[in-house]
Amino acid sequence: MPKKIENVGCPYCGVCCDDLVVTVSDDGRKVLEVENACAIGNEIFQHASSEGRISLPRLRQPDGTYKDISYDEAVDYAARVLIKAKKPLIFGFGSTNCEGMAAAAKVAEKAGAVLDNCASICHGSSFLAIFDNGYPSCTLGETKNRADVIVYWGSNPAHAHPRHMSRYSIFPRGFFTGKGHKGRKIIVIDPRYTDTARVADIYVQVKQGQDYDLFNAFRTVIRGEDIPDEVAGVKKEQILQVAEILKKARFGTIFYGMGLCHSDGRNHNVDIAISMTRDLNDFTKWTIMAMRGHYNIAGPGVVWAWTTGYPYCIDMSKKDRAYMNPGETSSVDLAMRDEVDAFFNVGTDAGAHFPIEAVKHLKKHPWITIDPNICMASEISDLHIPVGIVGVEVPGIVYRMDNVPIQYRQVLNPPDGVISDEELFERIHQRISEIEAEEGITQTSAAAAGTQTSFVGE
Amino acid sequence: MKTVTLTLNKQPELYLECNDITPDAFAGKTPAEIAAIEIWEGKQKIPLGDFFTVEGSAGATPAETKIVVAGDCTRVKRIGQQMTDGEIVIESDVDMYIGGWMKGGTIHVKGNADSFCGIGMEGGELIIDGDAGHHVGAAPRGEWRGMKGGVIRIGGNVGNDTATFINGGTIVIGGDADIHISTHGEGGTVIVKGNAKGRVGGQMVKGEIYVFGTIENPLPGFKKIETVERDVEGVQAQFDHFIGDLGERHPKSKGQPVYAHLYVKA
Ligand code: SF4
Numbered sequence: 001m002p003k004k005i006e007n008v009g010c011p012y013c014g015v016c017c018d019d020l021v022v023t024v025s026d027d028g029r030k031v032l033e034v035e036n037a038c039a040i041g042n043e044i045f046q047h048a049s050s051e052g053r054i055s056l057p058r059l060r061q062p063d064g065t066y067k068d069i070s071y072d073e074a075v076d077y078a079a080r081v082l083i084k085a086k087k088p089l090i091f092g093f094g095s096t097n098c099e100g101m102a103a104a105a106k107v108a109e110k111a112g113a114v115l116d117n118c119a120s121i122c123h124g125s126s127f128l129a130i131f132d133n134g135y136p137s138c139t140l141g142e143t144k145n146r147a148d149v150i151v152y153w154g155s156n157p158a159h160a161h162p163r164h165m166s167r168y169s170i171f172p173r174g175f176f177t178g179k180g181h182k183g184r185k186i187i188v189i190d191p192r193y194t195d196t197a198r199v200a201d202i203y204v205q206v207k208q209g210q211d212y213d214l215f216n217a218f219r220t221v222i223r224g225e226d227i228p229d230e231v232a233g234v235k236k237e238q239i240l241q242v243a244e245i246l247k248k249a250r251f252g253t254i255f256y257g258m259g260l261c262h263s264d265g266r267n268h269n270v271d272i273a274i275s276m277t278r279d280l281n282d283f284t285k286w287t288i289m290a291m292r293g294h295y296n297i298a299g300p301g302v303v304w305a306w307t308t309g310y311p312y313c314i315d316m317s318k319k320d321r322a323y324m325n326p327g328e329t330s331s332v333d334l335a336m337r338d339e340v341d342a343f344f345n346v347g348t349d350a351g352a353h354f355p356i357e358a359v360k361h362l363k364k365h366p367w368i369t370i371d372p373n374i375c376m377a378s379e380i381s382d383l384h385i386p387v388g389i390v391g392v393e394v395p396g397i398v399y400r401m402d403n404v405p406i407q408y409r410q411v412l413n414p415p416d417g418v419i420s421d422e423e424l425f426e427r428i429h430q431r432i433s434e435i436e437a438e439e440g441i442t443q444t445s446a447a448a449a450g451t452q453t454s455f456v457g458e
Numbered sequence: 459m460k461t462v463t464l465t466l467n468k469q470p471e472l473y474l475e476c477n478d479i480t481p482d483a484f485a486g487k488t489p490a491e492i493a494a495i496e497i498w499e500g501k502q503k504i505p506l507g508d509f510f511t512v513e514g515s516a517g518a519t520p521a522e523t524k525i526v527v528a529g530d531c532t533r534v535k536r537i538g539q540q541m542t543d544g545e546i547v548i549e550s551d552v553d554m555y556i557g558g559w560m561k562g563g564t565i566h567v568k569g570n571a572d573s574f575c576g577i578g579m580e581g582g583e584l585i586i587d588g589d590a591g592h593h594v595g596a597a598p599r600g601e602w603r604g605m606k607g608g609v610i611r612i613g614g615n616v617g618n619d620t621a622t623f624i625n626g627g628t629i630v631i632g633g634d635a636d637i638h639i640s641t642h643g644e645g646g647t648v649i650v651k652g653n654a655k656g657r658v659g660g661q662m663v664k665g666e667i668y669v670f671g672t673i674e675n676p677l678p679g680f681k682k683i684e685t686v687e688r689d690v691e692g693v694q695a696q697f698d699h700f701i702g703d704l705g706e707r708h709p710k711s712k713g714q715p716v717y718a719h720l721y722v723k724a
Binding site for chain 1: 471472473498499500501502554573574592593598599600602618623637638641642656657660661675677678679681703704705706
């Protein structure tokens with residue numbers, strides 16, 4: 001008898017829908033049906049039971065082909081690469097659980113590595129803004145139940161987060177928002193007339209790269225000061241009209257995305273959005289939220305901030321202290337500057353997402369991919385270690401885009417013998433200890449050597 | 459004043475982190491002791507003497523110690539970090555964090571410097587003859603109390619994020635500046651002799667900015683109030699005087715709001 005599993009979380013985007021119903025075959029090997037998921041969420045479950053999954057680590061041979069090896073051999077190879085490298089980089093974690101992230105942090109600390117996650121090429125600028133200016137945020141539940149004005153600024157959920165609008169923002173009938181979309185005003189601010197803009201009450205077309213200037217204009221008129229007739233391609237009348245709506249809201253949320261994080265100024269665009277949110281709280285209740293991309297990309301920020309003090313770009317090469325400074329310790333910068341000599345691509349595809357120059361630099365050194373799937377990174381690696389798909393084959397904790405933790409379930413069994421990220425990193429950690437003990441390698445520790453080295457800002 | 463000359467005699471595979479190349483760390487040490495000071499390449503600690511030849515001798519105190527760094531230092535970071543006194547001369551281009559958290563003394567870079575030079579600066583003088591990267595004299599990440607004092611002089615152009623969260627001190631840029639100057643500034647002075655790209659003084663509370671050239675995209679939060687005659691860096695000229703950022707909070711002094719001041723050469 002096929003089995004119906006309810007309240008399943010979707011391991012795809014940051015909306016983290018946890019209302020999926022998944023029907024699996026008798027033997028627990030195949031997904032037969034997925035209810036409630038959007039098209040992209042559905043796909044990830046179907047993919048898990050597709051043919052051609054690999055179930056053994058593969059090591060690059062001198063002739064360029066891959067050869068299957070055992071997990072023990074792969075663990076030993078990875079441990080030796082980490083020990084030998086002067087500054088290894090462990091990057092990714094777009095698609096794994098918090099348990100795997102915590103185990104990876106232990107390995108990074110032991111190996112004196114730089115530990116970084118996909119935020120580095122995504123919402124990392126949000127972290128910098130939040131460090132500088134705070135984060136007046138809320139949960140998605142609060143938005144659903146209270147918000148009567150929603151702003152999507154530089155984000156396009158119609159494509160990137162398909163159920164965001166129906167679950168939390170535009171359409172749901174919440175506790176104080178019983179009229180659903182009839183009682184809500186939707187404002188979309190974007191240089192492009194996106195599919196999200198199509199469902200908006202007001203669309204503001206900001207000139208590309210001038211979001212900061214437009215925020216500055218909003219803040220200026222909200223304080224009752226005058227502005228020029230046009231700012232960032234937007235007419236003064238429209239700026240005044242939108243400012244009035246923002247001030248008169250009962251509860252508002254600004255959802256922003258890559259439009260702010262990846263245009264000129266990056267963290268400053270988010271920073272001034274936070275300043276505007278704070279200004280609006282002189283009039284009414286306003287909140288702001290980053291539209292995090294992957295289902296658990298908020299996870300490493302939470303887990304690593306707790307274990308190391310920093311959410312991303314964490315340089316642990318000095319072992320007894322962590323240091324973070326994007327621009328220097330961020331993955332792409334490290335790669336472009338030739339500053340690392342081993343690369344671990346974990347649960348992401350740096351082969352597809354990094355600039356080609358960065359990939360070329362990284363390729364001069366050992367490159368290990370840890371991922372359930374065959375991807376561009378796995379195909380250019382020296383070693384590819386498959387792991388179970390989190391949320392399908394491996395259960396665990398994930399953090400939704402509003403930093404709410406959700407327990408994800410296992411609905412299928414992984415391919416025979418395939419282990420989880422957590423188990424893999426625990427085994428690498430163990431193996432590093434064993435090799436160090438065998439070979440009498442001692443930790444490089446500034447404290448132990450009693451040097452006068454001091455790093456400020458750590 | 460006594461002089462120690464360091465010459466970089468081989469290039470590292472990655473980068474060298476040399477935050478103990480300071481008069482403070484060198485003072486009172488023999489050349490052999492200086493050669494034993496530890497520097498870092500990634501997670502490995504190496505004696506300074508492995509990469510640099512050490513000649514001359516250090517003074518008894520930081521104030522009496524001058525360090526000349528020769529050789530190609532494009533892959534050397536953190537020289538002069540936290541120094542309190544004395545002098546450093548770097549003969550070539552140099553990497554990041556030169557003069558970071560500097561409290562006193564002088565550093566003179568004869569080439570270009572990469573990003574984060576003079577971040578968190580409190581005092582002293584940092585002179586870069588060539589260009590500098592991003593975050594010149596800015597606050598370290600997450601620090602809302604930026605540069606407190608001292609002088610930074612950049613001969614050429616700078617990248618973005620100059621003087622973020624500046625609280626005091628002076629930065630003079632001989633060439634052009636990319637976006638974001640004195641963002642969140644609460645004091646201090648930035649002088650741009652060339653052009654500024656935009657976002658000049660965004661979220662700025664107090665402090666002064668002078669631009670001799672043009673601002674490609676001025677912010678709407680700055681309002682022109684007058685044209686004034688000023689003597690800036692030895693140049694007497696007419697400047698349009700703006701106050702702002704009118705979108706930002708401003709403290710009051712004697713009942714009047716205190717603004718940041720932007721002067722653009724008329
Ligand atoms: S909206 Fe996101 S989390 Fe929800 S089903 Fe679609 S992909 Fe999955």
